[in-house]
Amino acid sequence: MFLEFYGLREQPFGVTPDPRFLYLSPAHREALASLYYGIEAGRGFLALIAKPGMGKTTLLFQLLEKFRGNARTAFLFQTQCSSREFMRFLLAELGFESHEQDFVRMHEEFNKLLLQEARDGKRFIIVVDEAQNLDPSVLETVRLLSDFETPRAKLLQIILSGQPELADKLSSPKLSQLRQRISLLNGLPPLSVEESSKYIQHRLRTAGYSGVPLFAPAAIQAIAQFTEGIPRSINNLCFSALSLGCALRQRVIGLSVVDEVISDLDITKHITEVHPVSRLDPAFLRTATLGNPPVSGATSYAAIEGGAGDTLTPVEAQVYLRKLAVQLKNWKGLD
Secondary structure, eight states, X not given: OOHHHHTOSSOTTOSSOOGGGOOOOHHHHHHHHHHHHHHHTTOSEEEEEOOTTSSHHHHHHHHHHHTTTTEEEEEEOOOSSOHHHHHHHHHHHTTOOOOOOOHHHHHHHHHHHHHHHHHTTOEEEEEETTGGGSOHHHHHXXXXXXXXXXXXXXXXXXXXXXXXXXXXXXXXGGGHHHHHHEEEEEEOOOOOHHHHHHHHHHHHHHTTOOXXXXXXXXXXXXXXXXXXXXXXXXXXXXXXXXXXXXXXXXXXXXXXHHHHHHHHHOGGGGXXXXXXXXXXXXXXXXXXXXXXXXXXXXXXXXXXXXXXXGGSOHHHHHHHHHHHHHHHHTOTTOO
16 A cells, blocks of 8 residues: 555545545535525525536535534435435435335425424435436426425525436426526536646645655646546546555656556557547548647647657547547447
């Protein structure tokens, strides 16, 4: 284990959503503030939509921590379920073990809990994570929960969190009533190279590291490019880089270590079917990559066509070919 070698108290790149390690990029900070004030203002329905691995769950745990003393909260992540199962999961999360199978009765039990918390002066917050998996009928059930209100205030605050597919579902005409009730919608874009660097340093400091930068600037650049700014992917790559760096007894993680890890993590090496790019017409390559320029000024279409591929670094070549493979896969004219 590399903890002792690098002077760390704990694992800096773990896989659990620990709020202590939450890095608040400008977008994360804005989303957290928006959700917080949305709950404070009693807006009812809120939404958080982002790609997988962007830290939605960690951010939501941090949000609920802010309301620990004055709110009753429920965090649901079992979203591949029926409406009846959803209500059972919700009641169980609230500490109410119900063997009741009747949906109406479960609804009544939930209403009693809401009213009790309201009498005690507490907010009631429900977070539904991975909400893109909810069937439209279950989303309609969630909408109906928001009908619990008094003439002066909403008794329930609901946060729907999910991947971009959630936006696809909410845009459906069948869910127009739910979409109209969502008063605040937040997103989380991928981290830039600079933000990726700050993210890595933040997690290292939280884990107890002090000293010179543990990752060389070129290594940071390669990590940001390969992971495309996705925090979960950054965690995986950094964990492997520290493991390899420890084995090689390298106190600072350089580009060579990161390149080796990237090569090990490259899933394209295990793909069974690969289109023979060498047989593709250069004009086709230019057209297929329009709007998605190479990652470095040293990379050019002329270099690709002329065989001057040695001007690319290994990381640049891998990033370029990976993006090109995705575009070729979606190319309509490719057999």
